[in-house]
Amino acid sequence: MIHFDNSYARLPQGFFTRTAPTPVRDPKLVALNLPLAARLGLDPAWLQSPEGLLMLAGNTLPEGAEPIAQAYAGHQFGGFSPQLGDGRAVLLGEVVAPDGARFDIQLKGSGPTPFSRRGDGRAWLGPVLREYLVSEFMAAFGVPTTRALAAVTTGEQVIRETLLPGAVLTRVASSHIRVGTFEFYAARGDRDRLRLLAEHVIARHYPDASGAADLLQRVVEAQAYTISCWMGLGFIHGVMNTDNMSVSGETIDYGPCAFMDGYRPDKVFSSIDAYGRYAWNEQPNIAVWNLAQLASCLVPLMGDSDEAVAEATRIVHSFPALYQREWLRRFAAKLGITSPRDTDRALIERLLGLMAEGQADFTRVFAGLSNGKARDEFLNRDSFDQWAVDWQARIKDLPDAAQVMARANPRRIPRNHRIEEAIAQARDSGDYSPFHLLDAALRDPFTDRPEWDKLALPPQPDEVVQRTFCGT
Numbered sequence: 001m002i003h004f005d006n007s008y009a010r011l012p013q014g015f016f017t018r019t020a021p022t023p024v025r026d027p028k029l030v031a032l033n034l035p036l037a038a039r040l041g042l043d044p045a046w047l048q049s050p051e052g053l054l055m056l057a058g059n060t061l062p063e064g065a066e067p068i069a070q071a072y073a074g075h076q077f078g079g080f081s082p083q084l085g086d087g088r089a090v091l092l093g094e095v096v097a098p099d100g101a102r103f104d105i106q107l108k109g110s111g112p113t114p115f116s117r118r119g120d121g122r123a124w125l126g127p128v129l130r131e132y133l134v135s136e137f138m139a140a141f142g143v144p145t146t147r148a149l150a151a152v153t154t155g156e157q158v159i160r161e162t163l164l165p166g167a168v169l170t171r172v173a174s175s176h177i178r179v180g181t182f183e184f185y186a187a188r189g190d191r192d193r194l195r196l197l198a199e200h201v202i203a204r205h206y207p208d209a210s211g212a213a214d215l216l217q218r219v220v221e222a223q224a225y226t227i228s229c230w231m232g233l234g235f236i237h238g239v240m241n242t243d244n245m246s247v248s249g250e251t252i253d254y255g256p257c258a259f260m261d262g263y264r265p266d267k268v269f270s271s272i273d274a275y276g277r278y279a280w281n282e283q284p285n286i287a288v289w290n291l292a293q294l295a296s297c298l299v300p301l302m303g304d305s306d307e308a309v310a311e312a313t314r315i316v317h318s319f320p321a322l323y324q325r326e327w328l329r330r331f332a333a334k335l336g337i338t339s340p341r342d343t344d345r346a347l348i349e350r351l352l353g354l355m356a357e358g359q360a361d362f363t364r365v366f367a368g369l370s371n372g373k374a375r376d377e378f379l380n381r382d383s384f385d386q387w388a389v390d391w392q393a394r395i396k397d398l399p400d401a402a403q404v405m406a407r408a409n410p411r412r413i414p415r416n417h418r419i420e421e422a423i424a425q426a427r428d429s430g431d432y433s434p435f436h437l438l439d440a441a442l443r444d445p446f447t448d449r450p451e452w453d454k455l456a457l458p459p460q461p462d463e464v465v466q467r468t469f470c471g472t
């Protein structure tokens with residue numbers, strides 16, 4: 001049994017529509033995240049029971065749930081859509097974990113809602129497994145993120161370009177409130193709801209924030225931290241629209257996301273990102289662009305004056321320095337340095353420059369610094385050797401350098417070709433063993449085990465994934 005306490009559903013009319021999930025024909029549990037269930041204080045035996053499965057599929061509503069689809073807007077690839085909203089997700093409610101932390105429990109792929117427009121409200125198995133694997137890897141690595149509690153197949157097919165097995169993801173988040181949620185009310189000039197939303201977000205995420213300006217500052221700080229985490233892993237979100245930027249700072253919407261194999265700063269995977277707007281090295285800039293949209297929404301709550309605009313601008317402009325500080329901390333840690341100096345920036349950038357020359361494997365270079373194998377990843381090994389002399393000189397008196405590096409550099413990441421392989425096996429043969437192997441290995445990214453060795457390897461030429469798709 002789950003006890004819900006739905007603070008968002010207590011907001012007045014206009015924030016959501018009450019919408020139940022649409023039952024599915026033949027639900028089957030394919031993945032249940034027991035550590036997350038424990039974190040939330042949910043009974044794993046109940047979640048695995050027939051009643052639990054029915055809830056995870058959206059076929060029954062547990063007591064106390066008040067299912068809603070949330071309204072939001074968003075800038076997509078720079079263009080504003082005033083009306084998006086949960087078109088294929090339903091928020092069942094919030095649970096309060098044993099330590100008092102509050103989490104949304106949302107079913108994604110749970111059927112049409114009033115926000116579905118022409119969509120079917122469903123998801124197919126592939127993106128559900130992708131989101132499960134990647135979000136849980138991010139969580140294991142300490143990156144702020146939404147989480148995956150369960151994946152259920154529906155026994156129904158969904159039509160994309162072809163017929164594909166349908167699935168529902170149970171997503172857990174500290175909230176699903178997005179920059180686009182603020183834009184929804186700002187675009188309508190609805191200052192009352194904007195104020196209520198800001199108060200709700202402050203109470204929920206930043207209880208010591210003193211008002212709208214402070215709220216903006218906190219979101220800027222949270223995003224600077226999150227984006228630095230992405231950069232340190234070679235992660236490319238792929239669709240950083242403002243409706244996919246959470247005000248909590250959690251990474252949300254793993255649609256066309258991917259991790260780079262070979263290092264290329266302007267790397268793009270998403271099939272719909274024709275101009276590289278959301279390329280790896282553009283992500284900090286796009287974060288500023290998105291935060292400027294949030295700032296515009298909050299100006300009316302900050303006095304709506306020239307001073308308010310100037311203050312909001314100053315706060316958004318604090319992002320680069322905050323981000324640079326986090327970037328330096330993160331990349332310095334990857335080299336074994338916990339208290340970076342400004343001069344370390346040049347050392348890091350020199351390494352990245354060498355990596356870019358031959359598109360050295362991002363993950364293997366950094367993991368290889370710990371075991372002496374990094375050199376093998378470079379085309380120009382002499383240059384790497386020269387760099388390594390300077391690096392060794394920098395860390396020789398740092399007693400914890402080896403431990404710091406070992407914790408900062410994962411042995412393996414969710415490589416695209418491995419995710420695709422796990423999805424293909426599940427889709428074509430109903431075989432979830434590659435998925436479960438990958439899931440276990442990604443939850444433990446600092447440990448080596450023989451059966452996980454192949455998961456750390458870059459793709460063979462015929463395995464390279466060139467493009468990712470929103471996939472819905």
Ligand SMILES: Nc1ncnc2c1ncn2[C@@H]1O[C@H](COP(=O)(O)OP(=O)(O)OP(=O)(O)O)[C@@H](O)[C@H]1O
Nearest residue numbers: 084085086087088116119120121122253255470472
């Ligand atoms: N199959 C679908 N049916 C109905 N609406 C959809 C469908 N796929 C996407 N949408 C809606 O289109 C918009 C943009 O989709 P996008 O892929 O960014 O979000 P998502 O992956 O569905 O959701 P989230 O951002 O919550 O992870 C959202 O409003 C989403 O609800």
